[in-house]
Amino acid sequence: MNKPKINTMEELSTAIGVSRPTLSRYFQDPDSVRSSTSEKIRRGLERVEYIPNFFATRMNRKTTGLIGVIFPHLKDLFFTSLLEAIETAAMEADLTIITQSSHGDPAIETRAVEQLLSMNADGVIVAPLGENSDVDALSRVAGRLPFVFIDSRLRDALPDVDFVGTDNRQSVSLITDYLCRTGSPPVFLGMPRLNSNSFEREAAYIAEMKHLGHDPVIVSTNIKGDGWAFEAYAHEVMDDLFSRGHLTESTILCANDRLAIGAIRAASRHGLFSRGREGRRILRIAGHDDHPSSRFMTPALTTAAQDTEAIGRGAVRILTERLRKSSGASDKPVFQLHEAVLRVRESA
Template sequence: MAKPKVNTMEELSLAIGVSRPTLSRYFQDPASVRDSTVKKIQRGLEDVDYVPNFFATRLNRKSTGLIGVIIPHLNDLFFTSLLEVIQQSARAQGYTVITQSSHGDADLEQHAAGKLMSMNADGVIVAPLGEGSSARTFERLMTSMPLVFVDSHLPDALPGVPFVGTDNTQSISLILDYLCQAGESPLFLGMPKLNSNAMDREAAYLAEMEKRGLRSEIVPGSSQTAGWEFEAYAHDLMDEHFSNGRFRTGTLLCANDRLAIGALRAANRHRLFNRSGGLRIAGHDDHPLSRFMTPSLTTVKQQIDRIGEEAVSILAGLISDGRPSLEAKETRMFETTLRVRESA
């Protein structure tokens, strides 16, 4: 038999015989209501079909219990994996996550920030677009709530905002230690200059190659005008180079796995893995699909779990302490581990 549908707190009050103010206190904090009344409410809720309005139960609270997350793309498996960790960590601390995607567009990133402010979120974790981001957007956001950057940041515009990400100097050094065992000078295929990771990883490559006394070389391309379609960018660029007889042998280090996936596709099209002394390709990130490529991709694994958990931990601390983000100045960078597979 179907339970009677109850739509409002007033209807619920009549249905179970408890005053509306008492119900409101119960949904905000059950500990504020007498034990006998709590049991009466719980028994009554079992007999009706009622779902409390999330926002109505928080109208009189100082905290909404909401954490906002803004990421560049939902279809990027790195960000979806990071988001899953953030959601799990936030849930464990009693928060509900509201996710917004900027879709690689600065205007949408600004709109997402405004949406979270209108919802009175307690704090926000942002993987900023980088060069396309507006520092003014985040400065305005920080007047309403604490902010933590994750994966990439804006070191020039907002150097004091807490940041959690990967130690790119360590990760590039680690993969170069392995790739240089053969005595080669790996080429570097950089990311389009969209965020701090693009600049940091390229700078780390140049510094680490100089430290080893090896010649560095950046694969030439039009990355300044490229967008977030990394696989297509790398495929088209390397296909053109391979077609013109360039970079068909040796070692190619890609700034992320999505670039490496595109480069692998182009290399397979030219059958560059089917010959002795052919091309080697390596990436960065350990993308969920990297081990299923042909050949499987040698890369470095980021600590996504620790990055997501630490971002939530820092944000929850700021919320609890009532501290502005710029007073925190916390930076947490995690090391990577090597994943040797068939491609290099």
């Protein structure tokens, strides 16, 4: 604690008796100076308190080791689960993650990607806002930096950007099939039309229902949610339907767990979780994601669990591969889909 504080390279040069240019070379690459010199610098650094400037030492390197991550919201445990997986993988690869939330606002999303560019980030991982994203801004950044979409992607733009997420066709088929085998075929409660997942999961539900010989039924509603407040939206939709006596004995497949949590709340308030003959629940609700709260609901939520660990790691791996072969601009885009697994709990 009593080591002298050194604030600049000049002070450091004086304090340990090594010239400034040599120190610069050392911080950019310790092997670029003679071993006796690097030993002298190492010993000198132990005697003082000096923190080399992150950006100055990286200024002449090709890479900064900085990876930007942008999510629509951080008040969503699905996204923060992905984020923790990304952070863990990044730490192992000696990369630093800078996270920004776009707060559901395209202008903030745009500002965040441009700022990452100005910080000389090595790459960017974006879960886009989707339908509201500023396509021009995202493609400007994608043209300059390794860029990966995670969780969802733009539907009609930037098809050449790498993507890692869940195979919605597989995950939705898995849970639809399970629900059909174990009770009444499910109706589908979609999320507001925000991103590729909302479209893909609905399409996957329709395809699987037809495949199994059932009529797909989409819960249609006039209620407009404010986008990302999924629990409140689903609660309002289902409360309205249950109040009018609709769907009270059906099976409801929700496009994500946060919707299912809102639907369970509405069903509980209407006292709909009674049990029929043989102890079976009559009303059944299932979700998609395996949100960290889902197991603590009453009834505990049956869902298709996304592999957030693999998706987060996958995104970091795609970026590190891109960084390795720096001139790989002509490579084909990576399209990495992970499978979900069924988590059968109490709600269905």
